[in-house]
Amino acid sequence: MEHYNMNLTLKVWKQKNTKAGGSFETYQVKDISSEMSFLEMFDVLNEQLITEGKDPIAFDHDCREGICGMCSMYIDGRAHGPWTKNTVCQLHMRAFKDGDTIVVEPWRSAAFPVIKDLIVDRGAFDRIMQAGGFISVNTGNAVDANALPIDKKDADTAFNAASCIGCGACVAACKNSSAMLFVSAKVSQLALLPQGQPERESRVLNMVAQMDKEGFGNCTNTYACEAECPKGISVSNIARMNREYLKAGLSTEE
Amino acid sequence: MTWKHFFTSSIGKKLIMGLTGLFLIVFLIVHVGVNSCIFVNDGGETFNAAAHFMSHNWILRIMEIGLFAGLLLHIIQGLLLWKKNNAARPVKYSVNAANANSKWYSRSMGLLGTLLLFFLVIHVSKFFVDTKIALYADGGANDASHNLYNAMKEEFQTWWVVVIYVLGVISLFWHLLHGFQSAFQTLGINHKRYTPIIKAIGVGYTIIVCILFALMPISFYLGWID
Numbered sequence: 174m175e176h177y178n179m180n181l182t183l184k185v186w187k188q189k190n191t192k193a194g195g196s197f198e199t200y201q202v203k204d205i206s207s208e209m210s211f212l213e214m215f216d217v218l219n220e221q222l223i224t225e226g227k228d229p230i231a232f233d234h235d236c237r238e239g240i241c242g243m244c245s246m247y248i249d250g251r252a253h254g255p256w257t258k259n260t261v262c263q264l265h266m267r268a269f270k271d272g273d274t275i276v277v278e279p280w281r282s283a284a285f286p287v288i289k290d291l292i293v294d295r296g297a298f299d300r301i302m303q304a305g306g307f308i309s310v311n312t313g314n315a316v317d318a319n320a321l322p323i324d325k326k327d328a329d330t331a332f333n334a335a336s337c338i339g340c341g342a343c344v345a346a347c348k349n350s351s352a353m354l355f356v357s358a359k360v361s362q363l364a365l366l367p368q369g370q371p372e373r374e375s376r377v378l379n380m381v382a383q384m385d386k387e388g389f390g391n392c393t394n395t396y397a398c399e400a401e402c403p404k405g406i407s408v409s410n411i412a413r414m415n416r417e418y419l420k421a422g423l424s425t426e427e
Numbered sequence: 428m429t430w431k432h433f434f435t436s437s438i439g440k441k442l443i444m445g446l447t448g449l450f451l452i453v454f455l456i457v458h459v460g461v462n463s464c465i466f467v468n469d470g471g472e473t474f475n476a477a478a479h480f481m482s483h484n485w486i487l488r489i490m491e492i493g494l495f496a497g498l499l500l501h502i503i504q505g506l507l508l509w510k511k512n513n514a515a516r517p518v519k520y521s522v523n524a525a526n527a528n529s530k531w532y533s534r535s536m537g538l539l540g541t542l543l544l545f546f547l548v549i550h551v552s553k554f555f556v557d558t559k560i561a562l563y564a565d566g567g568a569n570d571a572s573h574n575l576y577n578a579m580k581e582e583f584q585t586w587w588v589v590v591i592y593v594l595g596v597i598s599l600f601w602h603l604l605h606g607f608q609s610a611f612q613t614l615g616i617n618h619k620r621y622t623p624i625i626k627a628i629g630v631g632y633t634i635i636v637c638i639l640f641a642l643m644p645i646s647f648y649l650g651w652i653d
Binding site (some may be wrong): 195197247249250251255276278279282283325346348349350351353378381382384385386388390391392393394395396397400401408409411413414415417418419422423425427 | 428432436437438439440441442478508511512514515516517518520521522523524525527528529530533534536577605609612613614615616617
């Protein structure tokens with residue numbers, strides 16, 4: 174792919190803290206390489222802002238290789254930007270042309286309050302995980318891989334669900350700010366494997382209860398979540414969670 | 428887990444929407460079936476006999492109460508969900524390329540449903556109420572002379588009534604196109620082999636039901652049936 178440089182206009186959401194109202198600031202960046210990642214372009218801009226004595230833009234990032242789930246930008250109306258099955262850190266500037274204007278916003282959801290600029294508090298996901306996203310086995314030596322026979326199909330489906338990185342793009346893209354794709358991926362991953370059986374019922378009930386408490390909206394099956402998920406988590410997980418919830422909710426005696 | 432807890436959870440609410448939606452989908456088959464009797468084109472004899480059966484059979488009259496209960500539940504729950512889902516995003520995106528990830532009608536179920544509600548108010552006040560008045564007022568003295576076919580024929584001579592009905596059917600079309608398959612996902616049915624079949628049946632159902640409904644006012648207006 175041919176390398177080129179570009180000049181861009183950026184409209185970035187600036188917000189001092191959770192309580193303050195935010196607004197868009199316009200920035201100009203010059204000579205951005207098409208081989209840079211989107212976050213590297215932000216690094217260049219922040220260097221420039223620091224040199225000018227201005228407040229740099231706060232944004233989340235960690236591994237920068239698409240697996241940690243920290244980066245979270247709503248770019249030109251899309252979660253993680255224009256490429257599908259991709260995180261912001263893996264979005265490259267060759268997705269843009271010289272002279273483009275790019276609008277960057279944080280995830281917007283009542284359950285994800287903005288901490289500063291583009292950083293949102295995704296603690297709601299942690300609290301959902303604490304409500305049931307675990308198994309109760311004693312730690313110790315790893316057991317032999319073949320000690321527990323698991324159907325290849327179940328192993329693969331569980332693995333696909335487990336590839337969720339918890340970035341929150343599903344919530345960001347959903348018109349209802351629903352967290353169903355995230356929660357269903359976590360529920361599915363454990364419901365499909367033998368290790369997840371002891372808490373199978375209580376897990377789905379508790380995680381859904383916590384999800385509702387956090388103020389996420391309700392799923393209306395638009396499937397925007399699946400389309401924007403950087404890991405391609407399938408909405409069939411949501412159907413599985415609905416089944417799990419029905420089964421547990423109707424059969425529990427507690 | 429109490430029953431209240433179960434049905435007020437996010438999944439419980441979805442379940443209510445899905446089940447009442449499927450119930451209304453079944454009702455529409457009956458409704459469109461009875462109404463299609465006008466296409467026999469025998470001056471309304473077959474249609475009036477069918478309508479008479481529908482309004483006089485006591486089993487159907489009990490089921491009618493269930494129909495209104497289901498409809499009300501679907502409407503109230505839908506409006507509550509719409510409000511709650513709106514509140515889940517207090518600050519909206521200034522740029523949102525939603526068409527890149529989902530269909531407009533999937534995202535507009537609340538709006539389409541509200542249009543349908545307005546249509547239903549007009550529709551019920553035009554035909555249903557008159558039938559009930561004839562059935563119960565003055566001890567049913569006007570019941571025998573009440574001719575629903577003639578009432579339909581008369582109403583559909585006015586062009587704007589026909590337009591309202593066609594617009595109502597268009598709203599129904601998009602609402603069903605999403606709602607039919609969505610109800611199965613809510614019930615937990617998402618399967619590599621069955622889901623494509625369910626989706627195809629949903630599309631077929633939506634097209635057939637909506638064309639038949641739309642043809643009724645249009646046929647009367649254009650004089651295709653008399």
